[in-house]
Amino acid sequence: MGISEVSGRFTKFNGTVTAKTEDFENASILITIDAASINTDNEKRDNHLRSEDFLHAEKYPEIKFESTSFEQVNGNEYKLIGQLSTRGVTRKEEFKVKYKGMIESGEQQKAAFKLTGTINRFDYNVDWNDTFTGGLIAGKEVDISANVMLIKSGQ
Secondary structure, X not given: OOOOOOOOEEOOEEEEEEOOOOOOOOOEEEEEEEHHHEEOOOHHHHHHHHOOOOOXXXXXXXXXXXXXXXXXXXXOEEEEEEEEEEXXXXXXXXXXXXXXXXXXXXXXXEEEEXXXXXXXXXXXXXXXXXXXXOEEOOXXXXXXXXXXXXXXXXX
């Protein structure tokens, strides 16, 4: 309602990261998300988000991100740039990524990252809105946050 935030998550997604170096510099990243898997713990709101007013999941079932660059900025901080596609629109977006470290877990090596950024949903034709006395019901900006755990394969 213009002053509060709603948190949600996608429950169905797939991602691959291909890195040629241990520091992940210039890694190639591809993420696909099932748009209909949006979950905000409110069925009525989730159905509205899946509808033509927002994600239009029936016509555009997939949200996709494909990296164009992944650069180390300073220490464990990286900059991820790539093409984000949803609702038939593809745009360049930039995200901050923090490398949280790597561990050995049994026979596996695991690396953890935290990704954050903000996009403008209107840029992707997700422009439904309504107003009330205080302004817009749903804000234009969508904050994105992802905790990522990678498991090394091909060892």
